[in-house]
Amino acid sequence: MGVRRTEVVLAGAVAASLAMIIVLAQTDTEAPLRPLSYLFAFGFGAVLLLRRGLPKTVVVLSVLGTFAYYSLELTPIGVALPVVAALYSAAEVGLTRFSVGAGAVVFVVSTAFRIRDDSLPLGRLLGAESISTLALIAAAITLGYAMATHRRFASQQEQLLRLQDERLREEADQRVQNERLQLSRDLHDxxxxxxxxxxxxxxxxxxxxxxxxxxxxxxxxxxxxxxxxxxxxxxxxxxxxxxxxxxxxxxxGDESTRTSLGVDGIETLLDRAREAGMSVESNISLAPGTLPSPVESVVFRVVQEGITNVLRHSSAAALSVTVGLDDEEVVVSVVDDGLGAAALEGGHGLLGMSERVRLLGGDLSTQARPGEGFELRATLPRRLPE
The missing domain is CATH 1.10.287 (Helix Hairpins)
Incomplete structure (x- = not known):
């Protein structure tokens, strides 16, 4: 279903469910019919139409609407039911802490008023009904968080596959270029x-x-x-x-066979990391063409390998990339806030990258800090020896 159709179906399902609960509650009592109860039920559903663009607003309106509903002493519909869809929607878009806070407010306030106004023993007030309310709120938030995590993982996997495909294409292009160079030497000699x-x-x-x-x-x-x-x-x-x-x-090579393996191609890598749901900070102080072509190519590959390892192994949420000059050296740094395991998991990719850097007279180092992240750092000569 399309996004808009999903919102309409969810809003209708919530409104219909609450209206059904009100109808069933009315059959068990002799209390007069309160049309305002149905108006609130419709409102709890209608506000969900805004859940994609204004998730926090939807949560706040649902929570305040619940408090207003019970303040007016309308037909009981449960404390959690009017807010679970809103809490799920907020957690689904990454607002998990906000959802937990809103759910805690609903549970604490409703429990406090029940203790104040209900004459039942405290044990019964905090018994099965309170536990079921808390469980329903927790389930909605957990489901929303799981959906957000799944979508983020799927997005990162998609970006990882794109990076791997691009790297394979670039390696194939590089092999072709090497063959061209060898052929040119043979022809010349x-x-x-x-x-x-x-x-x-x-x-x-x-x-x-x-x-x-x-x-x-x-x-x-x-x-x-x-x-x-x-x-x-x-x-x-x-x-x-x-x-x-x-x-x-x-x-x-002519313009049709060249690949973007320089400083100007790094921003594309960063954009793909952002598309995978990561917070990316970059500090690229080198202009394209400043360095010899072999050095620029290795700088690009170091950043590419670092981002690939972050997406594949680190479970990081934030990434920082720095490329700049330190006297006569080019310094490349890729730092994440993940599990700090990329150095152990990187495998042949990091070994091959270390060899590329070493052949140019540079150095590649890694530092894994469990629980604090991982850093990939390369230093390369600014100029190649004559």
Whole structure:
């Protein structure tokens, strides 16, 4: 069902349930029919139409409505029933503490008034009815919290799969780029050398023909040789120029084959962490293009690996990412407030990342603090050695 249809069905179910309770209560007593009771029942249902946009307001109105209902001495409908849907709705959107507080207020206030106004012994007042009221309130809040946790987990899993898919694509692109680099080196070292030799020797042949004495009679064969050598020389020079252009393209790649593996791609990773329900704080003080391309690529990968580990292992709610310069070093830090177990669970991902960082002359460190979170920290040289 659509969201709006769900609200209407829930509101109608609550209003109908309360109205049915009022009808059943009226059949057991000789008290006159109070239309105001049904108006309140309709109101308890109607206010739930606002539960998505104004969950706190819905809880407050439901609690105050319950107190007003019993202050007017209307037909008893139970203390918990008018508020359970509102408490569930607030917990469902992450307002668990607020729901617990509101539920505690309803239970304490209703119990206090029963003790004051009812002549039954205290043991009976605090007996089965009070326990059932408390259990119903707790069940509504627990169900709402469970739904919120499930949705957050599902969202994080979805983002994790996206990050893993992106990483696989980037690794595939990187393998292609490595193959292109290897091919460019092979072309340069083999064909480039041979074309240079051909150009050199054709030029030597032309110079040898030009050094023949002025008294030497021109020969049609010499002209053909000179023309052939000139053509060989021109073709060799042209082919060498084309080869160098091809090697340059293979080494750099054109715009259609490049991937966003730099500082400018970090914000996309942070947005995906936010979409997974995490509170994200970032401090990126480096502009794209400031660092050599290999360094920027490893910076991106460190942040990607850190966020992936947080989503997969830490059960964190908040994440902080820092990328900046410290003298001649680039410092990358990914810190979360989770279980502090990512260093133990990260496995081959962290080992591979450590090797990438080490190859550039940097260092990767992890610090797990049980109950306080986990930090992934990398230091890289700002400039690569010549």
């Amino acid at each position: 083999t064909l480039g050398h041979k074309l240079s030799v051909i150009s050199l020797h054709s030029n030597v042949g032309l110079e040898a023909l030009d050094r023949r004495g002025p008294g030497t009679a021109p020969d049609s064969g010499d002209s053909a040789v000179a023309e052939a050598l000139e053509r060989v020389h021109d073709e060799a020079v042209g082919s060498l120029s084309d080869l160098r252009s091809m090697v340059r393209v293979l080494r750099t």
